Amino acid sequence: MIDLMSKRKWFFVLPIIIILAGIIGLIINGLNYDIQFQGGTIIQIEMNDSNFDVNKIGVILTEMLNKKVSSQKIQAYNPQNEDEKINILMLKVPGSDTLSDAEVNSIIDMLSKDYNAKRIYQMQNVQPFIADEIKQKGIKAILVASVLIILYIWWRFSTISGLPAALTALIALIHDAFIMLSAYTIFQIPLNESFIAAVLTILGYSLNNTIIIYDRIRENSNKMRKVPVDELVNKSIIQTLRRTINTSVTTIIAIFIVYIFAALNNIQSVKEFAFPLIIGLIAGTYSSLFIAPTLWMMWKQKESKERIVAKQVKAKAR
DSSP states (O other): OGGGGGGGGGHHHHHHHHHHHEEEEEEEEHBOOHHHHHHHEEEEEEEESSSHHHHHHHHHHHHHSOOOOEEEEEEEEEEEEEEEEEEEEEEEEEEESSSOOOHHHHHHHHHHHHHHEEEEEEEEEHHHHHHHHHHHHHHHHHEEEEEEEEHHHHOOOOOOOOHHHHHHHHHHHHHHHHHHHHHHHHOOOOOOHHHHHHHHHHHHHOOOHHHHHHHHHHHHHHHHHTSOHHHHHHOOOHHHHHHHHHHHHHHHHHHHHHHHHHHTTOOHHHHHHHHHHHHHHHHHHHHIIIIHHHHHHHHHHHHHHHHHHHHHHHHHHO
Protein backbone atom coordinates (compact mmCIF):
# COMPACT_ATOMS: atom_id res chain seq x y z
CA MET A 1 0.00 0.00 0.00
CA ILE A 2 1.27 3.48 -0.86
CA ASP A 3 2.29 5.39 2.24
CA LEU A 4 0.75 8.77 1.42
CA MET A 5 1.04 10.10 4.95
CA SER A 6 4.83 9.87 4.86
CA LYS A 7 4.69 12.62 2.20
CA ARG A 8 2.15 14.73 4.07
CA LYS A 9 4.29 17.87 4.22
CA TRP A 10 4.40 17.98 0.42
CA PHE A 11 0.59 18.12 0.29
CA PHE A 12 0.71 21.74 1.40
CA VAL A 13 3.43 22.94 -1.00
CA LEU A 14 1.35 23.24 -4.18
CA PRO A 15 -1.62 25.06 -2.54
CA ILE A 16 0.78 27.48 -0.82
CA ILE A 17 2.48 28.25 -4.17
CA ILE A 18 -0.86 28.87 -5.90
CA ILE A 19 -2.21 31.02 -3.07
CA LEU A 20 1.04 33.04 -2.98
CA ALA A 21 0.72 33.55 -6.74
CA GLY A 22 -2.84 34.74 -6.13
CA ILE A 23 -1.67 37.17 -3.43
CA ILE A 24 0.99 38.54 -5.79
CA GLY A 25 -1.66 38.87 -8.51
CA LEU A 26 -3.89 40.66 -6.00
CA ILE A 27 -1.13 43.10 -5.06
CA ILE A 28 -0.16 43.81 -8.67
CA ASN A 29 -3.53 43.75 -10.43
CA GLY A 30 -6.10 43.89 -7.64
CA LEU A 31 -9.50 42.28 -7.99
CA ASN A 32 -11.34 42.85 -11.23
CA TYR A 33 -14.76 43.71 -9.81
CA ASP A 34 -17.57 43.40 -12.29
CA ILE A 35 -20.35 45.97 -12.41
CA GLN A 36 -22.54 43.86 -10.11
CA PHE A 37 -19.96 44.42 -7.34
CA GLN A 38 -19.06 48.06 -7.92
CA GLY A 39 -21.99 49.66 -9.71
CA GLY A 40 -22.24 50.99 -13.25
CA THR A 41 -24.10 50.41 -16.49
CA ILE A 42 -24.30 47.49 -18.89
CA ILE A 43 -25.73 48.13 -22.34
CA GLN A 44 -26.28 45.50 -24.99
CA ILE A 45 -26.81 46.95 -28.45
CA GLU A 46 -27.97 44.94 -31.44
CA MET A 47 -25.65 45.54 -34.36
CA ASN A 48 -26.36 45.15 -38.04
CA ASP A 49 -23.63 42.53 -38.54
CA SER A 50 -20.55 41.13 -36.81
CA ASN A 51 -18.09 43.33 -38.73
CA PHE A 52 -17.24 45.83 -36.04
CA ASP A 53 -14.05 46.39 -34.05
CA VAL A 54 -14.97 46.14 -30.36
CA ASN A 55 -11.60 47.43 -29.19
CA LYS A 56 -11.83 50.51 -31.41
CA ILE A 57 -15.38 51.21 -30.21
CA GLY A 58 -14.24 50.87 -26.60
CA VAL A 59 -11.45 53.42 -27.14
CA ILE A 60 -13.78 55.88 -28.93
CA LEU A 61 -16.45 55.68 -26.23
CA THR A 62 -13.89 55.99 -23.43
CA GLU A 63 -12.63 59.24 -24.96
CA MET A 64 -16.15 60.47 -25.75
CA LEU A 65 -17.59 59.84 -22.25
CA ASN A 66 -14.37 60.36 -20.33
CA LYS A 67 -15.22 57.11 -18.51
CA LYS A 68 -13.69 53.66 -18.77
CA VAL A 69 -15.72 51.63 -21.26
CA SER A 70 -15.06 47.92 -21.85
CA SER A 71 -16.60 46.44 -24.97
CA GLN A 72 -17.32 42.88 -25.97
CA LYS A 73 -18.81 41.15 -28.99
CA ILE A 74 -21.39 38.45 -28.27
CA GLN A 75 -24.03 36.55 -30.19
CA ALA A 76 -27.50 35.43 -29.15
CA TYR A 77 -30.00 33.16 -30.81
CA ASN A 78 -33.13 34.76 -32.20
CA PRO A 79 -36.03 33.17 -30.24
CA GLN A 80 -38.29 33.61 -33.28
CA ASN A 81 -35.83 31.99 -35.69
CA GLU A 82 -33.34 29.49 -34.27
CA ASP A 83 -31.19 29.62 -37.42
CA GLU A 84 -30.62 33.33 -37.04
CA LYS A 85 -28.03 34.81 -34.69
CA ILE A 86 -28.22 38.29 -33.26
CA ASN A 87 -24.96 40.25 -33.19
CA ILE A 88 -24.64 42.21 -29.97
CA LEU A 89 -22.16 44.77 -28.75
CA MET A 90 -22.00 44.69 -24.94
CA LEU A 91 -20.64 47.79 -23.22
CA LYS A 92 -19.74 47.89 -19.53
CA VAL A 93 -19.22 51.24 -17.87
CA PRO A 94 -18.19 50.71 -14.22
CA GLY A 95 -18.34 53.57 -11.78
CA SER A 96 -20.11 55.17 -8.85
CA ASP A 97 -22.45 57.02 -11.24
CA THR A 98 -24.48 55.16 -13.81
CA LEU A 99 -24.79 56.55 -17.32
CA SER A 100 -27.26 59.37 -17.77
CA ASP A 101 -29.94 59.31 -20.47
CA ALA A 102 -27.97 61.92 -22.43
CA GLU A 103 -24.82 59.73 -22.35
CA VAL A 104 -26.76 56.65 -23.45
CA ASN A 105 -28.34 58.63 -26.31
CA SER A 106 -24.92 59.90 -27.42
CA ILE A 107 -23.64 56.30 -27.52
CA ILE A 108 -26.59 55.16 -29.61
CA ASP A 109 -26.27 58.13 -31.96
CA MET A 110 -22.58 57.45 -32.56
CA LEU A 111 -23.05 53.71 -33.11
CA SER A 112 -26.07 54.22 -35.37
CA LYS A 113 -24.19 56.74 -37.49
CA ASP A 114 -20.81 55.00 -37.75
CA TYR A 115 -21.70 51.32 -37.27
CA ASN A 116 -25.33 51.08 -38.33
CA ALA A 117 -26.45 49.88 -34.88
CA LYS A 118 -30.10 48.78 -34.70
CA ARG A 119 -31.39 49.21 -31.16
CA ILE A 120 -30.73 48.77 -27.45
CA TYR A 121 -31.10 45.05 -26.89
CA GLN A 122 -30.82 45.19 -23.10
CA MET A 123 -29.73 47.72 -20.50
CA GLN A 124 -28.95 47.40 -16.80
CA ASN A 125 -27.99 50.03 -14.25
CA VAL A 126 -26.49 48.91 -10.95
CA GLN A 127 -26.28 51.57 -8.26
CA PRO A 128 -23.21 51.35 -5.98
CA PHE A 129 -25.32 50.74 -2.85
CA ILE A 130 -26.97 47.77 -4.61
CA ALA A 131 -23.52 46.43 -5.50
CA ASP A 132 -22.44 46.74 -1.84
CA GLU A 133 -25.62 44.97 -0.77
CA ILE A 134 -24.97 42.10 -3.19
CA LYS A 135 -21.41 41.70 -1.87
CA GLN A 136 -22.55 41.75 1.76
CA LYS A 137 -25.29 39.18 1.12
CA GLY A 138 -22.84 36.98 -0.74
CA ILE A 139 -20.36 37.08 2.15
CA LYS A 140 -23.18 36.39 4.64
CA ALA A 141 -24.28 33.37 2.57
CA ILE A 142 -20.76 31.93 2.69
CA LEU A 143 -20.41 32.59 6.44
CA VAL A 144 -23.78 31.03 7.26
CA ALA A 145 -22.91 28.01 5.09
CA SER A 146 -19.57 27.66 6.91
CA VAL A 147 -21.17 27.75 10.38
CA LEU A 148 -23.77 25.16 9.37
CA ILE A 149 -21.02 22.97 7.93
CA ILE A 150 -19.08 23.07 11.22
CA LEU A 151 -22.18 22.17 13.26
CA TYR A 152 -23.18 19.35 10.92
CA ILE A 153 -19.75 17.69 10.75
CA TRP A 154 -19.22 18.21 14.48
CA TRP A 155 -22.44 16.27 15.14
CA ARG A 156 -22.02 13.65 12.42
CA PHE A 157 -18.44 12.68 13.32
CA SER A 158 -18.67 13.01 17.09
CA THR A 159 -17.34 9.43 17.41
CA ILE A 160 -14.01 10.44 15.83
CA SER A 161 -13.63 13.81 17.57
CA GLY A 162 -16.25 15.87 15.79
CA LEU A 163 -14.80 19.34 16.40
CA PRO A 164 -11.36 18.62 14.84
CA ALA A 165 -13.12 16.95 11.91
CA ALA A 166 -15.36 20.00 11.46
CA LEU A 167 -12.57 22.57 11.73
CA THR A 168 -10.19 20.71 9.41
CA ALA A 169 -13.01 20.26 6.89
CA LEU A 170 -13.64 24.01 7.10
CA ILE A 171 -9.93 24.75 6.55
CA ALA A 172 -10.09 22.54 3.44
CA LEU A 173 -13.08 24.54 2.19
CA ILE A 174 -11.27 27.82 2.87
CA HIS A 175 -8.37 26.38 0.86
CA ASP A 176 -10.77 25.75 -2.05
CA ALA A 177 -12.17 29.29 -1.88
CA PHE A 178 -8.66 30.81 -1.79
CA ILE A 179 -7.53 28.72 -4.77
CA MET A 180 -10.58 29.92 -6.73
CA LEU A 181 -9.96 33.52 -5.69
CA SER A 182 -6.33 33.13 -6.79
CA ALA A 183 -7.56 32.05 -10.23
CA TYR A 184 -9.66 35.23 -10.37
CA THR A 185 -6.68 37.45 -9.52
CA ILE A 186 -4.18 35.64 -11.77
CA PHE A 187 -6.45 35.47 -14.83
CA GLN A 188 -8.26 38.74 -14.01
CA ILE A 189 -11.69 37.14 -14.27
CA PRO A 190 -14.43 39.66 -13.47
CA LEU A 191 -15.62 39.13 -9.90
CA ASN A 192 -19.40 39.05 -9.92
CA GLU A 193 -22.34 37.05 -8.59
CA SER A 194 -21.07 34.02 -10.54
CA PHE A 195 -18.15 33.87 -8.10
CA ILE A 196 -20.50 33.53 -5.13
CA ALA A 197 -22.50 30.84 -6.96
CA ALA A 198 -19.33 28.99 -7.98
CA VAL A 199 -17.85 29.12 -4.45
CA LEU A 200 -21.06 27.83 -2.84
CA THR A 201 -21.25 25.06 -5.45
CA ILE A 202 -17.68 23.99 -4.77
CA LEU A 203 -18.17 24.16 -0.98
CA GLY A 204 -20.98 21.62 -1.31
CA TYR A 205 -19.08 19.40 -3.73
CA SER A 206 -15.81 19.43 -1.77
CA LEU A 207 -17.60 18.86 1.53
CA ASN A 208 -19.35 15.81 0.10
CA ASN A 209 -15.98 14.31 -0.87
CA THR A 210 -14.54 15.10 2.55
CA ILE A 211 -17.49 13.49 4.31
CA ILE A 212 -17.00 10.30 2.28
CA ILE A 213 -13.40 10.06 3.50
CA TYR A 214 -14.32 10.92 7.10
CA ASP A 215 -17.00 8.23 6.95
CA ARG A 216 -14.38 5.71 5.90
CA ILE A 217 -12.07 6.87 8.71
CA ARG A 218 -14.93 6.40 11.18
CA GLU A 219 -15.70 2.91 9.88
CA ASN A 220 -12.05 1.87 9.93
CA SER A 221 -11.50 3.34 13.40
CA ASN A 222 -14.08 0.87 14.74
CA LYS A 223 -12.33 -2.05 13.04
CA MET A 224 -8.71 -0.96 13.61
CA ARG A 225 -8.66 0.37 17.17
CA LYS A 226 -4.96 -0.33 17.80
CA VAL A 227 -3.67 0.99 14.47
CA PRO A 228 -1.74 4.31 14.53
CA VAL A 229 -3.77 7.25 13.31
CA ASP A 230 -1.51 7.92 10.28
CA GLU A 231 -1.98 4.33 9.10
CA LEU A 232 -5.74 4.61 9.69
CA VAL A 233 -5.99 7.80 7.60
CA ASN A 234 -3.68 6.45 4.91
CA LYS A 235 -5.76 3.30 4.47
CA SER A 236 -9.02 5.29 4.43
CA ILE A 237 -7.73 7.63 1.71
CA ILE A 238 -6.46 4.72 -0.41
CA GLN A 239 -9.84 2.96 -0.11
CA THR A 240 -11.75 6.02 -1.31
CA LEU A 241 -9.15 7.29 -3.79
CA ARG A 242 -10.50 5.62 -6.93
CA ARG A 243 -14.10 6.58 -6.24
CA THR A 244 -13.23 10.20 -5.47
CA ILE A 245 -11.01 10.62 -8.54
CA ASN A 246 -13.46 8.91 -10.90
CA THR A 247 -16.34 11.07 -9.68
CA SER A 248 -14.29 14.24 -9.90
CA VAL A 249 -12.88 13.51 -13.35
CA THR A 250 -16.30 12.82 -14.84
CA THR A 251 -17.67 16.00 -13.27
CA ILE A 252 -14.72 18.06 -14.51
CA ILE A 253 -15.14 16.64 -18.03
CA ALA A 254 -18.81 17.66 -18.01
CA ILE A 255 -18.01 21.22 -16.85
CA PHE A 256 -15.13 21.42 -19.33
CA ILE A 257 -17.51 20.55 -22.18
CA VAL A 258 -19.81 23.34 -20.95
CA TYR A 259 -16.83 25.72 -21.01
CA ILE A 260 -15.85 24.69 -24.56
CA PHE A 261 -19.45 25.13 -25.72
CA ALA A 262 -19.60 28.59 -24.15
CA ALA A 263 -16.25 29.53 -25.66
CA LEU A 264 -17.26 28.40 -29.15
CA ASN A 265 -20.54 30.30 -28.93
CA ASN A 266 -18.98 33.28 -27.13
CA ILE A 267 -21.30 33.01 -24.12
CA GLN A 268 -19.21 35.02 -21.69
CA SER A 269 -21.38 34.57 -18.58
CA VAL A 270 -21.22 30.76 -18.87
CA LYS A 271 -17.45 30.87 -19.45
CA GLU A 272 -16.99 33.05 -16.37
CA PHE A 273 -18.97 30.53 -14.32
CA ALA A 274 -17.53 27.31 -15.79
CA PHE A 275 -13.82 28.18 -15.59
CA PRO A 276 -13.75 28.88 -11.80
CA LEU A 277 -15.85 25.74 -11.33
CA ILE A 278 -13.18 23.66 -13.05
CA ILE A 279 -10.50 25.21 -10.83
CA GLY A 280 -12.70 24.70 -7.76
CA LEU A 281 -13.44 21.07 -8.61
CA ILE A 282 -9.73 20.28 -8.88
CA ALA A 283 -9.00 22.18 -5.66
CA GLY A 284 -11.93 20.53 -3.87
CA THR A 285 -10.86 17.04 -4.90
CA TYR A 286 -7.31 17.73 -3.75
CA SER A 287 -8.32 19.23 -0.41
CA SER A 288 -10.80 16.47 0.42
CA LEU A 289 -8.15 13.82 -0.28
CA PHE A 290 -5.02 15.43 1.08
CA ILE A 291 -5.76 18.55 3.15
CA ALA A 292 -8.73 17.75 5.41
CA PRO A 293 -7.78 14.17 6.47
CA THR A 294 -4.10 15.08 6.82
CA LEU A 295 -4.88 18.03 9.08
CA TRP A 296 -7.25 15.84 11.11
CA MET A 297 -4.51 13.23 11.47
CA MET A 298 -1.96 15.87 12.56
CA TRP A 299 -4.50 17.25 15.08
CA LYS A 300 -5.03 13.77 16.56
CA GLN A 301 -1.28 13.10 16.69
CA LYS A 302 -0.75 16.40 18.52
CA GLU A 303 -3.51 15.53 21.00
CA SER A 304 -1.92 12.11 21.57
CA LYS A 305 1.53 13.64 22.22
CA GLU A 306 0.04 16.17 24.64
CA ARG A 307 -1.69 13.36 26.55
CA ILE A 308 1.58 11.40 26.81
CA VAL A 309 3.46 14.48 28.03
CA ALA A 310 0.73 15.22 30.58
CA LYS A 311 0.94 11.64 31.90
CA GLN A 312 4.72 11.87 32.17
CA VAL A 313 4.49 15.15 34.07
CA LYS A 314 1.87 13.68 36.37
CA ALA A 315 3.99 10.56 36.96
CA LYS A 316 7.05 12.69 37.85
CA ALA A 317 4.95 14.77 40.24
CA ARG A 318 4.15 11.65 42.21
